[in-house]
Amino acid sequence: MKHITVVAAVIEKQGKILCVQRGVSSLHYISEKWEFPGGKIELGETEEEALLREIKEELEMEIVVEKKIGTLTHQYPDFLLTMHAFHCTSKQEPTLTEHIAFRWLNIRELKNIDWAAADVPVVRLFSNEF
Numbered sequence: 355m356k357h358i359t360v361v362a363a364v365i366e367k368q369g370k371i372l373c374v375q376r377g378v379s380s381l382h383y384i385s386e387k388w389e390f391p392g393g394k395i396e397l398g399e400t401e402e403e404a405l406l407r408e409i410k411e412e413l414e415m416e417i418v419v420e421k422k423i424g425t426l427t428h429q430y431p432d433f434l435l436t437m438h439a440f441h442c443t444s445k446q447e448p449t450l451t452e453h454i455a456f457r458w459l460n461i462r463e464l465k466n467i468d469w470a471a472a473d474v475p476v477v478r479l480f481s482n483e484f
Contacts, residue, residue, distance in 0.1 A: 355433060355434055356432065356433040356434070357433065357434045357436070358394065358433055358434070358435050358436070359394070359395055359435075359437075360393055360395065360436070360437050360438070361392045361393065361395060361401050361404045361405040361408065361437070361438045361439075361440065362389070362390040362391070362392035362405075362437050362438070362439045362440070362473070362476060363390055363391055363392050363405055363408075363409055363417060363439075363440055363442045364390050364423060364440065364441050364442065364476065364480050365390075365409070365415070365417055365442045365443065365444050366441065366442070366443050366444075367443065367444055367445065367446075367458065369460060370458035370459060370460055371458065371459055371460070371461065371464060371480075372390075372391065372448060372456060372457075372458055373388050373389070373390070373456065373457045373458075373459055373464070373467060374388065374389060374390070374412075374413070374448070374450070374453040374455070374456045375388050375389075375453055375454050375455040376388075376389060376453060376454070376470065377452070377453065377454045381430075381432065383430060383431065383470075384430075384470050386454070386468075387468055387469060387470035387471075387473075388457075388467045388468055388469050388470065388473070389469065389470045389472075389473045390439065390473055390476060391408070391409055391412055391413055391448075391453070392404075392405060392408050392409070392437075393408035393411075393412065394408075395438075401422075401438045401440070402419050402440070405417070405419060405440055405442070406419070409442075411451070412451055412452050412453070413448035413449060413450070413451070413453075414448070414449040414451065415444050415446045415447075415448050416444065416446060417443065417444045418442060418443045418444070419440050419442050420440070420441045420442055420443055421440065421441050422438065422439070422440050422441075423439040423440060423476065423479050423480055424439055424476075424479050425438050425439070426439065426476060426479075428471055428475070430472070435472050437472055437473075437476065439476045439479070441480065461480075461481050464477045464480075464481060465477065465481075
């Protein structure tokens with residue numbers, strides 16, 4: 355079974371959290387689901403370096419990494435995912451280069467969208483901090 359390690363940014367701006375929606379995928383369980391932005395860690399990168407690079411590539415945003423929220427593992431049908439999630443801040447708006455939509459939501463609203471399964475525990479962890 356393939357094992358993928360990624361980083362995810364829970365980006366906060368003026369009390370709202372950035373959520374991005376994936377495009378259509380052949381993997382039905384992640385197709386058009388909402389997620390926290392991020393991506394794979396490249397060889398030689400720290401988690402924080404990967405996060406800064408991925409957010410710049412995917413959203414053309416500069417972020418400040420505030421603190422690590424936690425590390426979670428999720429078993430999808432085709433692969434095992436390990437996600438390192440970080441609380442981040444930004445003063446910018448995203449420019450979508452890979453996702454089809456974005457929303458800025460308050461903590462209460464996070465539970466109202468259709469999250470990718472691996473991101474659900476991050477929503478719970480982050481929500482419990484407030």
